Amino acid sequence: MTTLTLGKALNAGLRRALAADEKVVLMGEDIGTLGGVFRITDGLKAEFGAHRVVDTPLSEAGILGTAVGLAYRGFRPVVEIQFDGFIYPAFDQIVAQVAKLHYRSRGNVRMPLTIRVPFGGGIGAAEHHSESPEAYFAHTAGLRVIACSNPADAYVMIQQAIASDDPVLFFEPKRRYHVKGEVDESASLADAKPMGVASVVAAGTDVTLVTYGALVQTARDAASAAAEEGVSIEVIDLRSLAPVDYATVEASVRRTGRLVITHEAGQQGGVGAELAASVTERCFEFLEAAPVRVTGHDIPYPPAKLERHHLPDLDRILDGVDRVLGRPNSLSGVEA
């Protein structure tokens, strides 16, 4: 075991993927000589060369479109989108090409791309640097969407994403890049938990609290705080947003009878909406209360000095827990 930050764990995972398969190429803006604005690719260009770790022109559509061509040629491109809010120029290539080419070619052309996206807020950044665009991609057939929340998962999941023959949107919780954790760098990828499987990160009996990315830690903190009041929360790190591991979520909800979902992204059409609907369809008779969503507001990401009024935090999550438990909460007496 080694103690690594989440960022360093990603770096180590990328290094191992580059070493394991010569068709793996990293592409992005500032990822080579600089090592990426978050230093996730630090040192990799020097180690593997400019044809394996490629500094590209400032063109997100260009990066994704050329990655498609490289995949046609048998490469396994790993693309970095510098910030969540910069992904939209590449949206057409991702949605119309990357996601659909396996289908459009009747399985003849594989698109084993990994699209790395630092996502989410909480770092006091300028506009377009704190977004959570994951629902657009979870909605798109042909893509897999995953999010890591800790160094150990980051190390394994980035390698699993690269090894996948399907295109993967890989969301990295940028405000947790500096969080440290134990990473087993000698572990075999074959024995690791598949990236599509969720993790129960805190066991509990009263409420199931589902989240992913940066909010996993916040949810765990909320569970600890609730425990002091005698409320037992089971926290699930979803890890995969498309497809969702409903087996794990359902098993938990059938025991607790109550579901709270929290994410930084807005509520409307979000991952939580899909989760609430599906769990209601599948576990209706087990539910003691309607599922509750604690999400970012349906607003453009606000200025840094307002983001604490946008991002779900420990107290807002616990307010949602109170609501699902029918305890006094901010909406008591109000039709939600």
Place this chain on the structure above:
Amino acid sequence: MTPSDRDATGLLTKPDQFVQLVGPTGDRRHDAEYDRWVADIDLAALGRLYRDMAIVRRLDAEATALQRQGELGLWPPLAGQEAAQIGSARALRDDDFVFTSYREHAVAWCRGVGPAELLTVWRGSAASGWNPFEHGMAVPQIIIGAQALHATGYAMGLAWEGSDAASVAYFGDGATSEGDVNEALIFAASFDAPVVFFCQNNQWAISEPVGLQSKQPLARRADGFGMPGIRVDGNDVLAVLAATRVALDRARRGGGPTFIEAVTYRVGPHTTADDPKRYRTEDELAEWGARDPLTRVLALLGASGVDTAALEGEVADEAARAAAELRAAVTTIPDPEPMSVFDHVYAEPNSHLARQRDHYGRYLAMFDETDAAASAADGGAR
């Protein structure tokens, strides 16, 4: 034509000029720079280029007829662009790879794509008709200009592997306004990618004239991106062959990308759903009719002593057989199985889609049971 008509990149500097080796009346125009690239094209080879063009013209007309008869959902005719497509595609090697738009039926012909493979997508029977790796040709691209980036990425890969193969991006004048094409030109230049950007300027992007896309000849843009641009008479199969060979040779030798503007004309509608009478004149059609790509080759062959009546007859017979084969192939394409709607969305197992597939399968099975029950009630008479 004098050297002073060309700028440093070999581009002809006046808007109405282009590389031309065979004029509209079949007059052979000698060009010191480009003649040598087609020195091997003797009368027999020129006859074969004529054959290609005549057959694809006939196949194209047959496909339009099939659409009118309800056998195809839609068809984008290539009529008028035979020389641009045959001349460029006949310059390719088998190990080159082409990324086309949706009108490059003659390119597909040259790449060995069969009639049913070509038409199944237009019949709506399948998402695509051929395995790209069997023909060195990607699936058709409807999103305008997106394939220019794919060709560029593929070429970057070729260069990194040390291959001397090349890729070609086919697109139209309308696509030059898309970001993807401009970004492809930037990436290709920056990475010296062995890619040929083959722009068929057919004068119209559905109803929009090329003047709305560009205020100057499209080939001139190449200079701004840092690559050579060649403007060629796209209705002159020999000139197109020469220009494409120049560009491919440069790519194979590590010289990077080239932009070719083939000046041609879309004689038919944008697709069978379009009515070009709403936006262009009979005079314009007549003007371009006089520049037809096939008649000039026949004229040159005739002037060179070839029995063109015999050639025409022979090729027409062959084209008619190809058209009959096309018709037979299309009308016998089987309808896809309902459950195949879920096939190939993912390369790996996907729990979400597996569940949806299962549910839809159960729904469809309900009708089988209804049919079976009705059949039993009829005493098996149905």
